Amino acid sequence: QAQLVQSGAEVKKPGASVKVSCKVSGYSLKDLSMHWVRLRPGKGLEYMGGLDPADGVPIYSQRFQGRLTMTEDTSTDTAYMELSSLTFDDTGVYFCAIDLSGGYSSMDVWGKGTAVTISS
């Protein structure tokens, strides 16, 4: 059974970067497409980006272009999401999620989320 374990909560200053990890167990990361989703206080779910399985290239939502970097270490089955130039508006919970169905179901297994707080 697939499980995603995310890194712990982070507190960052404005202008800094944050890097969140997501370790996959039960499956090999190289066989999966990893996605990242954000939930800010009082706001809705935001799709940040995901790995296009067609070519293995990460695709980022327009609002995160230039600030978001998604990487993977397949030797440890760990994915990373790095968001730079943080502002107070980036405070929220960041989720990783995978699709086990090979494209049919979208995101069916989720991590528990990593809380990121931007504070001066």
Place this chain on the structure above:
Amino acid sequence: DIQMTQSPSTLSASVGDSVTITCRASQSISGWLAWYQLKPGNAPKLLISKASNLQTGVPSNFSASGSGTDFTLTINSLQPDDFASYYCLQYNTYPWSFGQGTRVEIK
């Protein structure tokens, strides 16, 4: 990016009521639409994939339909556990995108 317009943003209902949430895509997404349930402190839960396919373990009072640009999620006979927020997600085209969400609250 494909824009997803979801309505209503809030819905007040009582236990036993039936409610419908709609989602419209800015361009055709065929049937590549999912519905998620979100409760405070939890990760989103996938309810329905491919527009109308109920995930294993999801109660049968949930149903969904649609194709192209217009989709609906119906919850029949609302149960106490169904009061939550719901989101549609298009996964036809990268980057994927969510609707703005619908909060189903107790009247």
